[in-house]
Amino acid sequence: MGKIFLVIQREYFSRVKKRSFLLATILTPLIFPAIMGLFLWISVGEKDGFSLRIIEVVDENDLFFLESSEQYAFSFSKISREEGKLMVQEGERFGFLYIPKIELSKPAGIVYFGEKNPSMSLISTLESSLKRTIEEQRLYQSGIDPNVIDAFRTKVSIQSVTLDNAGEEKISDATVNYGIGFFAGIMIYVFIFVYGNQIMQGVIEEKSSRIVEILVSSIKPFQLMLGKIIGIGAVGLTQFLIWMLLIGTITSIVMGYFGLQMPQQQAMEMANPELGLLMDDSFDSNNIIQVLQGIDFVKITLMFLFYFIGGYLLYGAFFAAIGAAVDSPSDAQQFMLPVTIPLIIAYLGLFIFVLDDPNSRVSFWLSVIPFTSPIAMMGRASYGVPAFDLILSMGFLVLAFLFTTWFAGKIYRIGILIHGAKVNYKTLWKWITTS
Amino acid sequence: MEILKIQDLSKSFGQQPALSHIDLVVPRGVIFGLLGPNGAGKTTLIRIINQIIDGDSGLILFKGEPLSSKHISQIGYLPEERGLYKKMKVWDQLIYFARLKGMSASMAKEKVKYWLEKLEISSWREKRIEDLSKGMAQKVQFISTVIHEPELLILDEPFSGFDPMNAEIIKNEILELKDKGITVVLSTHRMESVELLCDEIAMIHKSKKILEGKLSDIKRKFRPHVYQVALSPNGTQMPAEWGIHRTSDKVEIQVPLNGKRPNQLLLELMSFGDILEFREILPTMEELFIQQVKSHPHG
Numbered sequence: 001m002g003k004i005f006l007v008i009q010r011e012y013f014s015r016v017k018k019r020s021f022l023l024a025t026i027l028t029p030l031i032f033p034a035i036m037g038l039f040l041w042i043s044v045g046e047k048d049g050f051s052l053r054i055i056e057v058v059d060e061n062d063l064f065f066l067e068s069s070e071q072y073a074f075s076f077s078k079i080s081r082e083e084g085k086l087m088v089q090e091g092e093r094f095g096f097l098y099i100p101k102i103e104l105s106k107p108a109g110i111v112y113f114g115e116k117n118p119s120m121s122l123i124s125t126l127e128s129s130l131k132r133t134i135e136e137q138r139l140y141q142s143g144i145d146p147n148v149i150d151a152f153r154t155k156v157s158i159q160s161v162t163l164d165n166a167g168e169e170k171i172s173d174a175t176v177n178y179g180i181g182f183f184a185g186i187m188i189y190v191f192i193f194v195y196g197n198q199i200m201q202g203v204i205e206e207k208s209s210r211i212v213e214i215l216v217s218s219i220k221p222f223q224l225m226l227g228k229i230i231g232i233g234a235v236g237l238t239q240f241l242i243w244m245l246l247i248g249t250i251t252s253i254v255m256g257y258f259g260l261q262m263p264q265q266q267a268m269e270m271a272n273p274e275l276g277l278l279m280d281d282s283f284d285s286n287n288i289i290q291v292l293q294g295i296d297f298v299k300i301t302l303m304f305l306f307y308f309i310g311g312y313l314l315y316g317a318f319f320a321a322i323g324a325a326v327d328s329p330s331d332a333q334q335f336m337l338p339v340t341i342p343l344i345i346a347y348l349g350l351f352i353f354v355l356d357d358p359n360s361r362v363s364f365w366l367s368v369i370p371f372t373s374p375i376a377m378m379g380r381a382s383y384g385v386p387a388f389d390l391i392l393s394m395g396f397l398v399l400a401f402l403f404t405t406w407f408a409g410k411i412y413r414i415g416i417l418i419h420g421a422k423v424n425y426k427t428l429w430k431w432i433t434t435s
Numbered sequence: 436m437e438i439l440k441i442q443d444l445s446k447s448f449g450q451q452p453a454l455s456h457i458d459l460v461v462p463r464g465v466i467f468g469l470l471g472p473n474g475a476g477k478t479t480l481i482r483i484i485n486q487i488i489d490g491d492s493g494l495i496l497f498k499g500e501p502l503s504s505k506h507i508s509q510i511g512y513l514p515e516e517r518g519l520y521k522k523m524k525v526w527d528q529l530i531y532f533a534r535l536k537g538m539s540a541s542m543a544k545e546k547v548k549y550w551l552e553k554l555e556i557s558s559w560r561e562k563r564i565e566d567l568s569k570g571m572a573q574k575v576q577f578i579s580t581v582i583h584e585p586e587l588l589i590l591d592e593p594f595s596g597f598d599p600m601n602a603e604i605i606k607n608e609i610l611e612l613k614d615k616g617i618t619v620v621l622s623t624h625r626m627e628s629v630e631l632l633c634d635e636i637a638m639i640h641k642s643k644k645i646l647e648g649k650l651s652d653i654k655r656k657f658r659p660h661v662y663q664v665a666l667s668p669n670g671t672q673m674p675a676e677w678g679i680h681r682t683s684d685k686v687e688i689q690v691p692l693n694g695k696r697p698n699q700l701l702l703e704l705m706s707f708g709d710i711l712e713f714r715e716i717l718p719t720m721e722e723l724f725i726q727q728v729k730s731h732p733h734g
Contacts, residue, residue, distance in 0.1 A: 006534050014523065209518035214579065217485040217512040218535040220504075417487070419516070434449065 003219045004227045011202065011231025016238060025239050029246040036251075053094035056084050060101045064133050072122065088113050097126065104138050177382040178355055184304050184378035185350045187240075188311050192343060192374070195236040195312060196319035200332060202228055203323030203416070212416045221413035225324075226405070229316040233309065240308075300381050303390075310397040311374025314404055315339060321408035324415030325423050334424075346372035354379030368393045370400030407432070436499070438463045438587055438618045439484065444493030446479055452642045453479040454490070459637055459644065461587075461620060466613055468633035468650070469622040472728055475639045477622050478515065481589055484620075485512045497587070508537035511585035515592045515622075517576055521565040525551075525575055528564065529582060536583035543582070550578040554604070570601050577605055581612065588612065589620045594628060606632065626720035638727055645731045654717045657726070660692040664704055665712035673707055685711055 015021055052073045057066060059076065066074040072094075079087075084096040095114040102108065112118060112126065136146040203225075206212040215224055322335045349372060353362040358380040366376035367385075373393045377385070414431040421427070439461040446454045454476045461467045471477050482488045484495065486504065495502040497509070519528055526547060533543035551557045554574050564572055573596050581588065593609070594602045609619055609632065623629060629636065629650075636653065638646035646653065668686045673679055677688040686708070692700060701713055718726070 003535060003537075006531065010531055014520075205520075209521065210514070210516040211518045211520060213487065213514040214512065214517060214532070215535070216487045217510070217514075218507055218532070417482075430449075 004223045004230070007219065007224055007227025008231040008234065011228050012234050015198075015232065015235045021235070021239070025242050026246070029243045029250065055095040055097055056087055056093045057097045057099070058084055059099045061099060063137065064099060064130060066097075066126070066129055069125075072125075085113050088115055091115070095122075099130075104134055104141070107134055180300065180382040181350070181355050181358075181379035184300075184381060185347070185354075185375045188304075188308050188374050188378060189343065189347050191236055191240070191308060192311050192315045195232055196315050196339070198232050198235075199229055199316050200319040200323035201329065202232065203320050203412075204326065204329055204332070207324060207416050207419075208327060216413075216416065221416060222409045225317070225320045225409060225412050229313060229320060229405075233312050233316065236312065237309075303381050303385075304378060306394060307374040307377055307397070310394070310401060314370060314374070314397065314401045315343070317401075317405040317408035321411040321415070324412040325428060326415075327419060331423075335428075342371035343375070346375035349376050350379045358383040358385075364389060368396060370397045373397055436463055437461060438498055439620075440496040440499075441480075441484075442494040442496070444480075444483065444490050444495065446476075446483060446488070446490045454483075454639075455642045457493070457639070457644050459647065461618060462635065463618055464613065464616050465634040466609065466619045466621055466632045468629045468636035469620055469639070470629065470636055470646075470724060471639035476642045477639055478591065480639065481512070481514075481591055481620075481622060484589060485510060508583060509586045511536075511580045511583065511588045513577065513580040513588075513590045513593055515595070519564045519572060519576060519579070522563055524561055524563055525556075525567070526560040529575065529579055532579040533582045536585075538583050546582050546584070547578070550582060554578065554608075569596055570598055573597055574601065574604075577608070581608075585617070587618050587620065589622075591622045592624070593621065594623070594625060626724055630720045638724070640728055640731050641733060643731075646727055650720075653723065657723055658715060658717050661716045662690050662692065662697070662700065663712065663714045663716050664688050664690055664710065666704065666708040666710050668708040671707045689716065 052068075053071060054073050054075055056079070057064075057074050057076050058079060058081070068074055074097075075093075081098050084093075084098060087093040088096045095112060095118060098111045098113070100109045102110070107130075110130070112123070139146050139149060206215065212224075219227075318339050322332050322339070325335060326332045346366065349362070349366040353360060354366060354376050357363060363376065363380060366372045367380055368389065370393075373396065377390075377393055380389075410432045411428055414434075415423070437460045439459070441457055441459040444454055444457040444459075445452070457476075457480065469477055469480070479488070483490045484502070486502065486507065497506045500506075523531070529547040529550070530540075530543050533546060534540065538546070548557075551560055554577075556571070556574055559567065559571065559575075564575065567575070577593070580590070588609075590609070593605060597605060606628070609621075613619060619632075621629070621633060633650050635649050636646070637644055648656075665685050665687050667684060673686070673688060677690050680687040690700060690704065695703075697713075697715070701710065704710060704713070
């Protein structure tokens with residue numbers, strides 16, 4: 001055991017101390033907040049940088065009223081259409097909205113003149129506010145008080161609540177659950193590939209530089225393989241934890257700095273006032289907090305760590321065996337298929353079946369079969385997984401990990417000592433059966 | 436007492452026998468030459484002694500006990516195909532190998548320091564292997580083999596990759612280790628170093644052992660019974676088959692014994708002039724090697 005620990009130590013520190021590890025670990029989580037920050041900076045700068053944009057409005061009906069906002073001010077006047085256009089041309093006004101005499105039932109001929117193409121948000125703001133005025137006017141003409149209509153406008157939203165065995169109720173939200181499953185599944189998928197590859201590279205390095213013969217005269221090949229897998233896994237886990245910490249910290253700093261710690265809804269409302277109107281009560285921030293409170297984060301985190309590590313170990317042994325069988329990374333390609341295919345099936349299964357319906361039969365099998373379960377089960381995690389499924393899946397994963405490691409160990413211990421030989425699946429099978 | 440005793444060891448890879456019924460005894464404190472042409476089975480034998488692979492049948496005793504993993508720390512191994520971690524520093528690397536052989540951290544540090552100073556390479560301790568020349572790396576490699584003070588040292592072609600200067604240093608280190616009582620098994624194709632270093636040898640050919648014993652005994656056993664003689668001639672005619680080589684003041688000849696005793700031969704030779712030199716010709720290892728391989732076409 002002491003020797004495995006030495007190998008783990010070497011694998012871990014030789015990677016963690018590298019400059020490239022430090023760079024990747026620090027820069028990767030900086031990229032997302034940096035991009036977000038950049039956009040926020042630009043948009044904030046835009047607001048501060050420009051003075052109010054004045055839009056000249058000519059309403060031949062004397063009917064409409066447009067409320068000025070932070071960005072746009074509306075100046076009503078009685079100038080002619082040509083005069084208005086001239087004002088825009090000369091840069092005196094940002095834009096010019098011309099509303100001719102219109103029939104309320106068939107409003108037509110409203111034109112916006114601008115030096116630049118107007119933004120979507122400006123046009124939709126103008127449209128919706130004109131629309132509302134016309135609608136109200138028409139209701140009024142039909143003898144209906146718009147206030148009465150307002151009173152009848154009903155908003156409907158369905159709140160979904162999950163019940164557990166004890167009858168405890170939790171407010172759930174499919175979007176949040178989807179997000180958690182999506183994120184966790186992808187993390188595990190990427191992690192297995194990136195760090196599995198590092199195992200393979202490491203084994204190839206030891207094999208091709210012939211260190212391995214010295215190593216295996218001091219330590220059993222199986223111990224060496226296990227030490228390498230665990231050591232590199234620990235590097236991955238370290239990197240992941242640092243990322244989580246950094247992303248969390250930086251995101252909150254960035255958001256805090258720009259004073260934008262507002263609920264999502266408000267941001268959406270800004271972009272589209274009509275949407276805001278519709279979503280008014282159904283999606284308030286209170287609700288999100290309630291949804292988040294309904295999710296058992298401790299359980300999900302533990303599950304994530306289990307499948308994160310389990311999936312990595314399961315495939316790590318395969319990557320080690322592949323590295324041992326070949327002389328150079330370019331030869332490894334031919335053996336990658338048995339590793340890649342189940343991973344891709346798991347990845348596609350996550351999107352097509354599991355996130356779509358976590359309780360379907362396909363989702364069950366995907367999350368129980370060990371070669372797909374680390375990714376697929378995370379898609380089900382936040383929806384709540386029955387204890388039976390979970391125990392079955394975890395048990396299988398542990399058994400499969402022991403099996404693949406034993407199996408890979410057989411290939412590994414022979415492969416590392418064989419150089420320059422043409423290795424195919426037939427030779428691999430011979431190694432397994434003869435050792 | 437012997438440090439290593441191998442009894443009836445066999446190993447085959449599929450249908451291909453690599454070692455068949457090998458018996459071998461390596462006495463303590465000697466330099467033991469393990470010889471044989473390429474593909475004879477030397478590397479397989481060495482790997483089995485190092486417990487890298489297992490034999491199919493037979494027994495290996497290390498200091499009288501069946502060889503097991505507890506003996507790993509008492510064996511040092513320098514494989515023919517060898518390498519180091521290119522990105523690792525000399526110091527870290529040596530400590531790692533020492534620890535893998537079961538040394539404590541403090542002991543490992545002390546020993547690495549000792550060896551770096553001994554081979555006068557202390558200034559490289561913070562260098563990465565990739566920044567060293569091949570010869571420098573070989574020195575580090577040699578240290579990694581002996582760092583844990585093994586009782587049995589197995590060196591497979593230890594001089595390959597060394598320039599003559601460094602080869603000399605390593606040769607002296609090997610002799611010094613022998614003086615300390617360490618047993619060295621030396622596998623090499625360089626017969627001149629066998630001649631120079633080995634006390635005992637064993638020869639393997641086509642998976643079988645064809646020769647074993649003290650180097651001096653073997654040489655005597657296979658001597659051609661011919662004497663190298665130098666004399667200042669008195670004019671008497673010598674038989675032409677003696678291979679006469681004349682210089683200005685002496686004649687050198689090679690005289691077969693032809694069943695006579697050496698003293699008898701000497702007496703006869705005295706009639707041809709004054710004897711300056713009289714010495715039995717022993718076969719060189721080179722000659723022995725070729726002769727043995729040829730006379731055992733099927734191992």
